[in-house]
Amino acid sequence: MSTLLTQTEASILTWHNVAAPNDPARRLAAELAFTIAAFEKLRGTLVFEDEPASFEAALQATKETAP
Amino acid sequence: MSGLADLSMIEAADAVRAGNATSVELLEAVWARMEAVNPVLNATIWTDKEDALKSARAADAAVRNKAPLGVLHGVPMMHKDMYYQAGKLSTCGSALRRNWRPTITATVIERLAAAGAYTFGGLNMAEFAQNPTGHNKTFGDCHNPWNPPYITGGSSSGSGASVAARFNYMALGSDTGGSIRLPASANGVSGIKPTQTRVSRYGVMPLSFTHDNVGPLCRSARDCARVMTVIAGHDPRDPTSAREPVPDYEAALTGDIRGLRIGVPTNVFFDGADAQVIAAIDQVLEVLKARGAIVTRLTLPMMDAVAAYGGIVSRVEAATIHAEWMRTDSQAYGVHISGRMYPGYAIPAPYYVEALSRRGPVLKAFAADVFAKVDVLITPSIPTCLPTLAETDIDHGPPGTETKFMAVSANTRPFNYLGLPAISIPCGFDPNFCPIGLQIAGRPFAEARIMQVADAYQRDTDFHSRRPPVLKD
Numbered sequence: 001m002s003t004l005l006t007q008t009e010a011s012i013l014t015w016h017n018v019a020a021p022n023d024p025a026r027r028l029a030a031e032l033a034f035t036i037a038a039f040e041k042l043r044g045t046l047v048f049e050d051e052p053a054s055f056e057a058a059l060q061a062t063k064e065t066a067p
Numbered sequence: 068m069s070g071l072a073d074l075s076m077i078e079a080a081d082a083v084r085a086g087n088a089t090s091v092e093l094l095e096a097v098w099a100r101m102e103a104v105n106p107v108l109n110a111t112i113w114t115d116k117e118d119a120l121k122s123a124r125a126a127d128a129a130v131r132n133k134a135p136l137g138v139l140h141g142v143p144m145m146h147k148d149m150y151y152q153a154g155k156l157s158t159c160g161s162a163l164r165r166n167w168r169p170t171i172t173a174t175v176i177e178r179l180a181a182a183g184a185y186t187f188g189g190l191n192m193a194e195f196a197q198n199p200t201g202h203n204k205t206f207g208d209c210h211n212p213w214n215p216p217y218i219t220g221g222s223s224s225g226s227g228a229s230v231a232a233r234f235n236y237m238a239l240g241s242d243t244g245g246s247i248r249l250p251a252s253a254n255g256v257s258g259i260k261p262t263q264t265r266v267s268r269y270g271v272m273p274l275s276f277t278h279d280n281v282g283p284l285c286r287s288a289r290d291c292a293r294v295m296t297v298i299a300g301h302d303p304r305d306p307t308s309a310r311e312p313v314p315d316y317e318a319a320l321t322g323d324i325r326g327l328r329i330g331v332p333t334n335v336f337f338d339g340a341d342a343q344v345i346a347a348i349d350q351v352l353e354v355l356k357a358r359g360a361i362v363t364r365l366t367l368p369m370m371d372a373v374a375a376y377g378g379i380v381s382r383v384e385a386a387t388i389h390a391e392w393m394r395t396d397s398q399a400y401g402v403h404i405s406g407r408m409y410p411g412y413a414i415p416a417p418y419y420v421e422a423l424s425r426r427g428p429v430l431k432a433f434a435a436d437v438f439a440k441v442d443v444l445i446t447p448s449i450p451t452c453l454p455t456l457a458e459t460d461i462d463h464g465p466p467g468t469e470t471k472f473m474a475v476s477a478n479t480r481p482f483n484y485l486g487l488p489a490i491s492i493p494c495g496f497d498p499n500f501c502p503i504g505l506q507i508a509g510r511p512f513a514e515a516r517i518m519q520v521a522d523a524y525q526r527d528t529d530f531h532s533r534r535p536p537v538l539k540d
């Protein structure tokens with residue numbers, strides 16, 4: 001069992017009192033390594049915005065204006 | 068009678084309005100069809116003919132009395148079993164809600180009823196709308212009308228199968244990662260995921276607060292347009308719903324796409340695509356070019372961010388919603404449901420907040436780049452030939468089945484994080500005679516535009532009007 005999976009199972013149990021319900025749950029939890037890698041890849045690529053970063057405002061700003 | 072079941076939703080509504088058919092006759096026709104084919108498909112969870120007959124008779128009386136008629140007057144329909152109707156069963160596809168009856172009614176159900184439609188049952192679905200295949204541990208898997216061992220797509224499995232098998236004129240689905248577009252693709256019907264915030268979610272079972280969408284699955288883009296005109300628009304009971312005006316979507320279906328700029332992604336959306344799917348999309352482009360559209364190949368920006376951020380938001384939100392049941396009754400879920408929710412509890416809050424806070428900037432950057440060059444994007448809805456239920460059965464399959472399972476929704480998920488509208492319509496068949504779906508996506512609130520493109524394509528092709536082999540009459 002990987003260190004990440006061991007830590008993840010312990011963390012979920014501690015913080016949420018949820019136990020791994022089955023083997024696919026453990027396999028998918030181990031795949032969180034890919035999530036960590038994906039977030040690492042993004043570091044430095046997006047800068048902090050001072051303006052409000054509202055998603056609804058972005059929908060309005062980029063919307064279709066003429067059918 | 069079976070002729071009436073074969074009508075499109077708009078044809079059925081027009082027939083009642085013109086006095087060429089009664090609502091009772093429509094109901095009897097789809098009911099007979101359902102009894103004939105549903106034992107193979109398993110597309111329903113519950114039905115209520117007695118209540119539906121009351122509604123049908125009332126609708127027919129309104130016609131006789133020359134009362135004002137809505138645009139869906141007298142049309143019977145069933146929806147994914149997660150649209151609440153006060154006092155009626157709403158299982159959400161799960162043993163945990165097998166006997167649950169809500170006390171409220173969804174706004175979209177009320178809007179459809181105001182337009183004259185009524186329901187006669189609840190449709191099979193992935194448990195709590197959480198899979199892209201149509202597996203269901205509690206109520207049984209839903210089967211594809213074109214080839215029953217193959218997946219229907221999910222999570223709106225019964226919505227796609229019932230419309231394709233012509234015992235339902237229209238079905239609402241919900242789409243958090245592709246759950247309208249995937250069953251539309253797999254069953255050879257038309258289904259639209261609107262812009263995030265376009266349609267009220269009040270009274271609809273939540274899966275992901277930020278990614279859930281309500282939309283129709285129909286026989287054609289024109290049917291979708293009529294439904295969208297009825298259900299879209301702000302709802303005070305859903306403060307997240309947009310105040311954007313609702314156009315007459317049907318009026319936008321002119322068939323004129325001259326000068327329309329179509330973008331075909333060179334990255335992500337054709338990764339691992341099967342040759343038959345690529346060929347079908349190439350044929351689509353020829354049809355649209357013949358109507359005057361201009362095709363451009365382009366690399367989409369921000370896709371790493373879309374994948375990383377979009378990949379965690381719904382997992383965290385679903386895990387949060389289901390936390391109490393996951394603590395106390397996790398074995399009541401299908402293995403693939405609880406198994407996929409479980410890692411959601413380990414994703415750190417800063418990751419989740421980062422994903423949410425970047426959603427606006429990522430959309431802005433994506434739109435500024437892409438929609439300066441093209442008006443719509445075209446991709447396969449599912450990049451591969453359709454897999455079987457057995458090949459994607461995590462509950463009983465070997466390790467690694469998860470990969471095949473998740474690949475089904477690879478092309479639909481990005482538009483949920485971006486919040487963009489996207490429609491799936493049929494555009495061919497794979498070697499197993501399962502439908503291939505074409506996905507058309509556009510800017511925020513460009514529902515009219517993408518349905519216009521879909522309708523233009525359907526004017527020149529007949530994939531949307533072909534009958535699946537399960538219909539033997």
